[in-house]
Amino acid sequence: MKLFILITFTFLGWAFYVISGGADYAPRPGTLQARVVEEKTPPVRGLNDSAIHEDESTTASLADIDVSKGDGTQITLASVGKVGDDELAETAKTIEDTGTDLEKVAVLTLDTLDEDVAVVESVIVPETTQPGDIREVAGKVVNMRGGPGTSFERVGALTKGTEIEVLEDPGNGWIRLLVLETGEMGWIADWLVTAAN
Secondary structure (H helix, E strand, O other): OHHHHHHHHHHHHHHHHHHOOHHHOOOOOOOHHHHHHHHHOOOOOOOOOOOOOOOHHHOOOHHHOOOOOOHHHOOOOOOOOOOOHHHHHHHHHHHHHHOOOOOEEEEEEEOOOOOOOEEEEEEEOOOOOOOOEEEEEOOOEEEEEOOOOOOOOEEEEEEOOOEEEEEEOOOOOEEEEEEOOOOOEEEEEHHHEOOOO
């Protein structure tokens, strides 16, 4: 039986080789196999090809390029120095006076000029925005989810009377909220909270 299987596979392999064209095999034009062969074959260049023997007129050096013109030449230099507590307080006062609506402004200070360690101190600007839409949870125990729907994972639970701030109400029956006590954010169904004030 083993001999019969070996002879059969040998005959089938030889028959396939002969039917496909043998040593003269070439894929038919327009087939996927023909396109792959064309893409992989690099173009053949002869010794007299102009790509190998470049004219000296086509080469350029860095000395020929004018780098004093164009957008790439605009450079901004920054200076580094010691900044004390007085300067930090002055910067915070300036930001407060100008009414910058940034939540945080980072100031870079160096402890000493000899060390290359930079310390970033944050100056918090007081928010002048009006309080958001504050509501309370109306359900006895409400699941807070990671997204707008029950297919999202449960990230917490809120009890009745918990104060929340509505961050987003896309109108699909779910609201994105911020729990005022803990600072957690999540989504709950809009009918599980009290009406807007």
